[in-house]
Amino acid sequence: MDGVGAPGFPVVRAGAGDRPGSAASAVGVTALYRAHAKGLVRLAVVMLGDRHIAEDVVHDAFLGLYRHWERLSDPSRALPYLRSSVLNGCRSALRKRRTRDSVTASAGARAAVPLESAEAWALLGEEHREVLAALKRLPGRQREALVLRFYLDMSEDEIAATMRISRGTVKSATSRGIAALGRQLQERGLSDER
Numbered sequence: 001m002d003g004v005g006a007p008g009f010p011v012v013r014a015g016a017g018d019r020p021g022s023a024a025s026a027v028g029v030t031a032l033y034r035a036h037a038k039g040l041v042r043l044a045v046v047m048l049g050d051r052h053i054a055e056d057v058v059h060d061a062f063l064g065l066y067r068h069w070e071r072l073s074d075p076s077r078a079l080p081y082l083r084s085s086v087l088n089g090c091r092s093a094l095r096k097r098r099t100r101d102s103v104t105a106s107a108g109a110r111a112a113v114p115l116e117s118a119e120a121w122a123l124l125g126e127e128h129r130e131v132l133a134a135l136k137r138l139p140g141r142q143r144e145a146l147v148l149r150f151y152l153d154m155s156e157d158e159i160a161a162t163m164r165i166s167r168g169t170v171k172s173a174t175s176r177g178i179a180a181l182g183r184q185l186q187e188r189g190l191s192d193e194r
Contacts, residue, residue: 025069032078033062039152040086046147047090049136057089083162087144094140134184141165142177149174
């Protein structure tokens with residue numbers, strides 16, 4: 001039973017030298033991992049456009065949860081903690097990418113790094129690629145709100161808890177994000193609105 005949970009992901013196990021966690025933390029984190037790792041990786045891929053970095057972000061989120069499991073006042077709040085942790089990890093990865101790209105560009109090298117493998121990119125339809133590209137051009141908060149709402153089908157209250165913002169801010173970010181996405185797609189001739 002040890003080794004691999006979801007494809008490519010190790011099962012988190014408490015070992016003899018693992019002081020932060022107990023058998024309860026190993027069981028709890030492993031159960032969450034099996035149930036939610038794949039969906040969290042998909043969330044991170046949509047946010048980042050890079051599966052390898054997305055997997056690293058999700059691994060780090062589960063590792064953080066494992067380390068702090070004993071400090072959770074309510075284990076039923078572990079999934080919202082993981083979602084927040086994944087979003088925070090995505091934000092950090094995007095900041096690092098922007099910094100790296102700006103340094104690369106200022107050094108005169110090519111700054112555009114392909115975000116997907118050729119195989120993955122070929123599997124997406126042209127319209128799907130346009131929507132993802134438009135989504136990536138949105139401000140971070142709007143992009144996160146739209147992904148959580150329409151990709152993970154979360155309620156406004158769940159989004160507010162995950163993003164650590166008010167419900168009204170979720171409504172505003174979602175509304176503005178939809179409007180901006182619609183404008184971008186309309187400019188490219190992909191929207192039904194005329």
